[in-house]
Amino acid sequence: MDRYLTPAHHELREGVAEFARATIAPVARAHDESGEFPWKTVAAIARRGLLGVPMPVEIGGMGVDTLGYILVIEELAKVDASHAIRVSAHTTLGTSPIAAFGAPEQQERFVPPLARGEVLGGFGLTEANAGSDASGTRTRATKADGGYRLNGGKMFITNAGVGEIFVVTAVTDPSARTHGISSFIVCKPTAELEAANAAGFGHRADLPFSDGFRAAKAEDKMGWRASDTRELILEDVFVPEDQRLGDEGRGFTNFMKTLDAGRIGIAALSLGLAEASLEIGVRYAGTREQFGQAVWDFQPIQFRLADLATDIEAGRHLAYHAAWLKDRGEPHSKQAAMAKLFCSELAMRATLGAIQVMGAAGYTSDYPVERMMRDAKICEIGEGTNETQRLVIARHVAAELAGH
Numbered sequence: 001m002d003r004y005l006t007p008a009h010h011e012l013r014e015g016v017a018e019f020a021r022a023t024i025a026p027v028a029r030a031h032d033e034s035g036e037f038p039w040k041t042v043a044a045i046a047r048r049g050l051l052g053v054p055m056p057v058e059i060g061g062m063g064v065d066t067l068g069y070i071l072v073i074e075e076l077a078k079v080d081a082s083h084a085i086r087v088s089a090h091t092t093l094g095t096s097p098i099a100a101f102g103a104p105e106q107q108e109r110f111v112p113p114l115a116r117g118e119v120l121g122g123f124g125l126t127e128a129n130a131g132s133d134a135s136g137t138r139t140r141a142t143k144a145d146g147g148y149r150l151n152g153g154k155m156f157i158t159n160a161g162v163g164e165i166f167v168v169t170a171v172t173d174p175s176a177r178t179h180g181i182s183s184f185i186v187c188k189p190t191a192e193l194e195a196a197n198a199a200g201f202g203h204r205a206d207l208p209f210s211d212g213f214r215a216a217k218a219e220d221k222m223g224w225r226a227s228d229t230r231e232l233i234l235e236d237v238f239v240p241e242d243q244r245l246g247d248e249g250r251g252f253t254n255f256m257k258t259l260d261a262g263r264i265g266i267a268a269l270s271l272g273l274a275e276a277s278l279e280i281g282v283r284y285a286g287t288r289e290q291f292g293q294a295v296w297d298f299q300p301i302q303f304r305l306a307d308l309a310t311d312i313e314a315g316r317h318l319a320y321h322a323a324w325l326k327d328r329g330e331p332h333s334k335q336a337a338m339a340k341l342f343c344s345e346l347a348m349r350a351t352l353g354a355i356q357v358m359g360a361a362g363y364t365s366d367y368p369v370e371r372m373m374r375d376a377k378i379c380e381i382g383e384g385t386n387e388t389q390r391l392v393i394a395r396h397v398a399a400e401l402a403g404h
């Protein structure tokens with residue numbers, strides 16, 4: 001992978017790997033079981049600067065490129081996918097639209113608290129009738145004196161309860177389909193104020209909190225259990241004009257661009273799960289004996305693990321290449337969809353494969369592979385289902401062929 005990675009990338013990766021092993025690994029299982037938000041470890045992530053990895057140094061970030069950022073996600077996911085997805089949703093979905101599409105005053109006002117890791121952010125797109133069909137947005141933004149009134153709701157939003165700054169989409173012109181969707185920066189106080197205060201992170205009293213904007217109860221999920229996922233409710237929420245993100249009607253294309261980057265993050269998270277489960281499977285196969293020999297010595301086991309190792313290498317090429325294209329400002333929508341599709345299916349295969357190699361032991365919570373399998377499943381669904389990725393890829397291929 002040295003075609004892509006510099007010594008600085010390696011240094012960043014190694015530092016995050018060490019941090020994740022020392023700080024997150026000891027608590028990952030307990031938080032998976034309880035579903036409680038791990039305020040202490042997220043505060044440690046924030047202190048380390050990992051909530052602003054690809055943001056410019058001038059606005060509070062680490063100033064690292066996309067490639068370096070996805071290495072961070074990959075390393076966190078090797079230890080705990082819940083921690084990785086919260087960093088990914090906060091960074092790519094919550095912060096980057098403001099950094100990329102915001103007016104200079106919006107960038108100065110909202111990016112530093114997110115990039116410095118003072119509060120968590122998120123992104124509200126999905127609704128009851130809008131998910132894969134992102135144009136089906138029903139949340140409505142109607143003009144009001146000095147701004148807009150927003151009514152509607154967003155579902156399955158990462159960081160919805162614990163976070164404070166959100167980018168949400170709403171229809172400003174129902175007759176214009178995708179060109180009638182706009183996006184807005186909306187703030188609410190964290191739903192876990194006491195825990196945030198105890199952790200010394202997660203709340204900024206001076207943010208412009210909007211009445212009527214709140215999070216519902218936390219979802220009880222199969223995986224990513226220590227990641228906060230809730231519905232966001234918008235009831236007659238006044239949002240001033242200066243919190244509209246970009247021009248009216250630009251919301252759809254802007255969040256499509258945001259999702260292109262998000263999908264590279266999900267690919268990296270999936271890679272982390274695949275790599276860690278392969279390692280656990282190989283180690284186990286080397287130590288357990290059956291029929292007088294190590295499980296590893298059975299050729300079918302070696303073949304299964306060799307196939308997974310090959311797919312991991314291929315997945316890395318796809319994901320790193322998509323990030324590399326993005327860093328050069330080149331089109332990367334197709335490559336991001338391919339990376340997300342391939343790596344998420346790989347994560348599922350790898351975690352299931354590791355469990356099969358380990359037998360009953362892999363099925364118990366004595367080993368983290370059962371958690372990793374549950375965490376892998378959502379990678380095939382979130383930030384665009386894999387059916388949507390296939391649609392995106394097919395459209396690109398058709399357009400390329402039509403051009404020849």
Ligand code: COS
Binds near residue numbers: 093256260385
């Ligand atoms: N980058 C920039 N612009 C894009 C884009 C991208 N990746 N994808 C689409 N657009 C633009 C199109 O060029 C088009 O612009 P014009 O109307 O000016 O030509 C506009 O957006 C509408 O695109 P399209 O007609 O392709 O929209 P569709 O309604 O057919 O939607 C899919 C296409 C299904 C691909 C889209 O809705 C999608 O990605 N859905 C999944 C959303 C998702 O990931 N949801 C989960 C969110 S969890 S955070």
